[in-house]
Amino acid sequence: MESAHGFQKWLQSLAIDSKKVHELAFQLSITYRHLALHSTEQFLATPIVNLPSGKERGKFLALDWGGTYLRVGFVELLDDVPISHELALLSTQDSGSRRRGPAQGSNIKRSHDRSWPILNRLKADKANDLFAWVGDCIADVISVDMEQLIRQGKPTPRQISLGVTFSFPMLQTKLDKASLMPMGKGFAINSDLDLGAMLLAGYEQHRLKWTTKITTTHAELPHLRIAAIINDTGANLASIAYTASPRKKNKATIGLVVGTGCNASIPLKIDILDPSKHPIDLQLDSTVEVMVNTEWSINGSAGPLKRLDIITKWDEVLDRSTHSPGFMPFEYMTAGHYLGELIRLCLVDWFVIGCRISRVKVPDDLCQPFATKMSTVSKLVAESTDNNALAAKLNSTRGMTWKGELGWTSEYAGHLRSAYTLVVRRSAAMVAAAIIGLLLCAGELKLAEADDQKTGLPGDQRDLVVACSGGLITQCPGYKDQLQQFIDEVLASMKLTNPGTNVPLHEVLDGGIIGAGVFAATACHESQ
Numbered sequence: 001m002e003s004a005h006g007f008q009k010w011l012q013s014l015a016i017d018s019k020k021v022h023e024l025a026f027q028l029s030i031t032y033r034h035l036a037l038h039s040t041e042q043f044l045a046t047p048i049v050n051l052p053s054g055k056e057r058g059k060f061l062a063l064d065w066g067g068t069y070l071r072v073g074f075v076e077l078l079d080d081v082p083i084s085h086e087l088a089l090l091s092t093q094d095s096g097s098r099r100r101g102p103a104q105g106s107n108i109k110r111s112h113d114r115s116w117p118i119l120n121r122l123k124a125d126k127a128n129d130l131f132a133w134v135g136d137c138i139a140d141v142i143s144v145d146m147e148q149l150i151r152q153g154k155p156t157p158r159q160i161s162l163g164v165t166f167s168f169p170m171l172q173t174k175l176d177k178a179s180l181m182p183m184g185k186g187f188a189i190n191s192d193l194d195l196g197a198m199l200l201a202g203y204e205q206h207r208l209k210w211t212t213k214i215t216t217t218h219a220e221l222p223h224l225r226i227a228a229i230i231n232d233t234g235a236n237l238a239s240i241a242y243t244a245s246p247r248k249k250n251k252a253t254i255g256l257v258v259g260t261g262c263n264a265s266i267p268l269k270i271d272i273l274d275p276s277k278h279p280i281d282l283q284l285d286s287t288v289e290v291m292v293n294t295e296w297s298i299n300g301s302a303g304p305l306k307r308l309d310i311i312t313k314w315d316e317v318l319d320r321s322t323h324s325p326g327f328m329p330f331e332y333m334t335a336g337h338y339l340g341e342l343i344r345l346c347l348v349d350w351f352v353i354g355c356r357i358s359r360v361k362v363p364d365d366l367c368q369p370f371a372t373k374m375s376t377v378s379k380l381v382a383e384s385t386d387n388n389a390l391a392a393k394l395n396s397t398r399g400m401t402w403k404g405e406l407g408w409t410s411e412y413a414g415h416l417r418s419a420y421t422l423v424v425r426r427s428a429a430m431v432a433a434a435i436i437g438l439l440l441c442a443g444e445l446k447l448a449e450a451d452d453q454k455t456g457l458p459g460d461q462r463d464l465v466v467a468c469s470g471g472l473i474t475q476c477p478g479y480k481d482q483l484q485q486f487i488d489e490v491l492a493s494m495k496l497t498n499p500g501t502n503v504p505l506h507e508v509l510d511g512g513i514i515g516a517g518v519f520a521a522t523a524c525h526e527s528q
Helices: 002-011 018-036 129-153 195-207 232-243 299-307 313-321 331-333 336-354 375-383 387-395 410-442 471-475 477-492 511-525
Strands: 058-065 069-077 108-117 159-166 223-231 249-260 262-269 289-293 461-469 505-508
Touching: 002 195, 002 289, 018 299, 018 387, 018 410, 018 477, 058 331, 058 511, 069 129, 069 511, 108 129, 108 511, 129 195, 129 477, 159 195, 159 232, 159 299, 159 511, 195 223, 195 471, 223 262, 223 313, 223 511, 232 249, 232 313, 232 461, 232 505, 232 511, 249 313, 249 410, 249 471, 262 331, 313 331, 313 336, 331 461, 375 387, 375 410, 375 471, 375 477, 387 410, 410 477, 461 471, 461 511, 471 477, 471 505, 477 505
Parallel strands: 058 159, 159 223, 249 461, 461 505
Antiparallel strands: 058 069, 069 108, 249 262, 262 289
């Protein structure tokens, strides 16, 4: 039987250090500049020029469509409680407690929140069937709100404004319009459907069927109006912008999601974007910044990964097994939907080839593609103090038991832990490089010339805040810390014109729902 040392050597292609992260960040910054100017699939300008001011008011329906869950609820922006002057949605420390919504003292009220898992059969459905299910979920939340209003003797609205957070690639020319691109993350939809029109059609199927449980008279649900559509990373920035007062040395710069998928948004000066990407109906000066959905996971970003030999044989196998091979290589190497599969591929390859164990004896979940879930592995590793404890848990986990006389030993469990550790570490390193590369592309970080002294004015030193969310950030122990460590190490190794600049990660709570509601309010406010 091969030793643990042999397994570490087997996985050495997954290893990555700060020096390589530094080089990856630099190469990605150049790639991002090119994509901003030339790509039709990445660095997509949104119609968002102004982030929320904090003065918006009203009650809005919010929908957050992610890779794993659909969430719907009402967001009400009130004026009877002073707006917080802190980053109220951010948890500045990793405390043991988490609360839904903003910190006390903000003026955001949420109600009737519902969440539904998006099952694989739904992802495989035809577009009309999938959106009919989404429409049913929307109708369910609105009906509960209507029933409450009727019970309280309050007037019911004839129309409700909806804000949408959509965690997939899309093309936008107006804030309330979006055309779908291939969705990925296991979804079968692969067309340029009108997102708003499909949502309204799905809801309309259920609107006329609803009857209140309070009265015997038939009552129709109100009409829906699409007020705003944004992606999940932009929603994170919107959430912060609504609750935070501007500070000279504290700028919310990037909205980041590392969960089922991996993506980021950032305001960029419009002059670095191809004119075809400029929002229509907006006359903009070249120095104006627009919110850009980077879609940094799409294949235009693959060049640096290949040149630096970061892509392994397991990444290539995983890529070929996806619905869209070659479509999102960066995401396949960093996002939660795929990391469990990478761990599975590493382990089954080792057991069958490295250890010469018959595949028929290997646990079912290690033989079935995408059966090894990152959430399961992360929980098992986090709850096990050592490899003996991990082996015991694995031996009692459905789908992970060996056949015949074999079982999880301390050594085998150590192999799983090592694969998990390296896959997670590489993901954090790559995302750190992408963050630094994006800040260099945007000009928020500036490299000094070779003969310049590494000095800068105190006023140039500030925090460039990354508003982050997603399952890996919130549920994978140590992921956020590793990501922050890589960012700090790369910054320390760079010769910048603004040395001392920090790029802190701040976790956003429920940014998808709140951001959708806030942008719906912004859109309605601007149209008045």
